[in-house]
Amino acid sequence: MHWQTIEPNTPFTQTSLHETLHGGQAFRWTPLPAEQAHLGIWSTHVVKIRLQNQSLQAQSLTTQTTPEDIRQYLASSTHWAKLADDLPWRSDSHLANCIDNFRGLRLLKQPFAETVLAFLCSATKQIPQIKVMCENMAREIGAPISDRIHSLPTWEQLSECTETQLRKLSLGFRAKNIKKTADILAADPSLLPQIEAATYPEAKAALCELPGIGEKIADCALLFGTAKYEAFPVDTWIIKTLERRYKATGWSNPQLAHFGRIHFGSHAGYAQQFLFSHERASPKDQ
């Protein structure tokens, strides 16, 4: 059990690492202030991460976890600085400011099935509540993987629960959607892998067929779970940003999504994450 270097000369700053792990892409990370580190859980992995002297280091608490598993989750081989430079910040001073404030921010590549589940929980919920729902599902349904730590349940495991059981996990009205989606996904285990392999428009259309998944949740699942960076989730935060800073007052959500794709380009979802982080951190700042 020791610290291993995951990325020497990492582009992360403490701020952008923190925002990447705790800013609403993933819901199973805990800050460890005493160690200046972060503890996270995905799939069957339990990992501590810290930034020290421009080096990103990790410690696996599960024996089967390799540095390559961690690099894949963190999308370490993606050239994030180049992706950010390709965004239209030269003609968009607000975007330039957001990129500056969160230099090194990136999009995680989480297990797709877990991302779909977490964002099915996200409807009209804030991050702390989504975390509680994920922990409840893991504790009560998921498989144990480490000392008092459980994986998120698989869709197969969820399909074996009743809606009533799920409601006890403070999922609220989301329980019905999760149950119905679980029945569909358990009956066809190839569906999510097929969606992940499809193009963005095909994948989004297929996801929106599932109960409780509309455009916003589909875009989040594709952006954070399949690395399809053209996905541009239109949520309450980005609506506020586009209204106030891009003068898009009174626009419909599809109009806002269209604007995002046109203005920010093929990696609009990456731009969205910078705007989202900035808006969340300083909603009133001009």
Add this chain to the structure above:
DNA sequence: AGGCAGGTGGCCA
């Protein structure tokens, strides 16, 4: 005490 929160789906003009 009541409104609101990283939405979606149904219903009605």
Add this chain to the structure above:
DNA sequence: TGGCCACCTGCC
């Protein structure tokens, strides 16, 4: 299409 509205739950 566009505008309600219900839907669980917890926090301010």
